[in-house]
Amino acid sequence: MPGPQRRGTGRSSVALLPTPTDDRRDAVSGKPVVLIAEELSPATVEALGPDFEVRYCDGADRAALLSAIVDADAILVRSATQVDAEAVEAAKNLKVIARAGVGLDNVDISAATRAGVMVVNAPTSNITSAAELTVAMILASARNVASANAALKGGKWARSKYTGVELDGKTVGIVGLGKIGALVAARLLPFGVKLLAYDPYVQAGKAAQIGAQLVSLDELLAESDFITVHMPKTPETVGLIGVDALLKVKPTVRIVNVARGGLVDEAALADAIREGRVAGAGIDVFAKEPTTASPLFELDSVVVTPHLGASTDEAQEKAGISVARSVRQALGGELVPDAVNIQGGLIAEDVRPGLPLAEELGRLFTALAGGAAQQLDVIVAGEITQHDVKVLELSALKGLFADITESPVSFVNAPYLAQERGLEVRLTTTSESPDYRNLVTVRGTLASGEVVSVTGTIAGKAMVHRIVDVNGFTVDVGLEAHTVFFRYTDRPGVVGTLGRILGESAVNIAGMQVSRNARGGEALVALTVDSAVSVELLSEISDAIGATWSRTADLSK
Ligand SMILES: NC(=O)C1=CN([C@@H]2O[C@H](COP(=O)(O)OP(=O)(O)OC[C@H]3O[C@@H](n4cnc5c(N)ncnc54)[C@H](O)[C@@H]3O)[C@@H](O)[C@H]2O)C=CC1
């Protein structure tokens, strides 16, 4: 794993999240703290490896969670831990919330995003297990497996009471034709069923490939012998199979929910079964969990399990390894493909070196602007524009805010910070870049109407960051920790005066370039120096050379 990286100095790897400083790390081990808040496969800890201080708490115990999360760098959860706004706020060092499974309804993604905390899940880890339990529920419900089992073990040999139905020739309605819905479809087709699907976000062609006919919800309700739901829990989907929907189904229908509690209204379903309007159900998930009290528990024709969809050795191993990898990547400054709250998608290898450059240019922009921009353009030119470079915009924004807010700034919350401040951000790309292979420009318009811009590139095999343009003046100086800029009217003696005053103040000049628009016209001098230039020194030099504009940037921190 790459070691810790300081802001603004990184060249070879990229910190997507704020880097933990030493005081944030575990006081005893000195390692980032990973808090495991629910039972996870032992493979999780193995996959995390020795670089973390692993701690445990019972995430369902609110007080324990709120106290343990305070100094966690990452938290690993399943579905029983509510990582809500209060928990996110209680966490002082949190950088990653990792959900070892699919559903994120127990994580407040907006609160996490505002706080700059990355949220990841393990989107494919348990889908096979969930699909298999769905099929088990359909078959168990069709053949009364659970109730017959309970009756026999209770001393009753009741054959005729538990006569069931076949799947062959029946119609199964899948509500939500995503990953699990599609796996369920594939597993059911060999039973000889006809598949209907309702999913407003899936094309008919895609459904046909899966072997299902896309229909309206009403059609699905009216025609299905089995209905199985596989949607996320959202305001739109909660109660979708409720009182109204249950008035539209066949009395012989069996309803299965291995997705989320509340998608099927438990009370309405219990009423419908009692009144003979629904034949049976298979339910794995409940509106309130854990629970031992649902109206469905009294009904013989309902088979229930305590949220076991993902509870297989295989799913847990995959989920644990997947989130451990994501946490390692996130805390180690790597890319995290399973992050759900980062814009910009996958980052091409050719684009990666541009991330620290864009971030440094963002910081430099803030130093040059000396005030808030109202509009920002991130302009990327050259070969890299054949890839998706959206992430460079994020990187520039991250740098732009790095020195003007106390809160940690990450790729996650940088767009949020921009939005909060009413900063309009535009990304422009062009493959044209005659003089350099690639260029990144950060240009902003300030409230005063003044336009500030800075352009940088990465030069040579050593991948050195260079500034090649400042406010329209062509320069070529290293993008170093300490830079100073002056604008003045071109005349002899300015450089000498500058050098003398810096020398007298023991500030060593590492590089310097003068650029002017015409002889005797406006000039800009850019200097890289070995130590910080104080505001006092800056103004002394400005006065001495009659500068019309001067700025110093300290990117050393
Ligand atoms: N019981 C368990 O242990 C498990 C439950 N799950 C749950 O299963 C559900 C499905 O998971 P995946 O298939 O991985 O998700 P997915 O995101 O791949 O698929 C969800 C599908 O629902 C569709 N959808 C969204 N809103 C809809 C609406 N209003 N009406 C109809 N369809 C709608 C989407 O278009 C998408 O195709 C989730 O709720 C997840 O939390 C997942 C794993 C295990």
Ligand SMILES: O=C(O)C(=O)COP(=O)(O)O
């Ligand atoms: O992944 C999901 O969405 C699940 O519902 C599984 O939940 P669990 O990890 O078993 O608490």
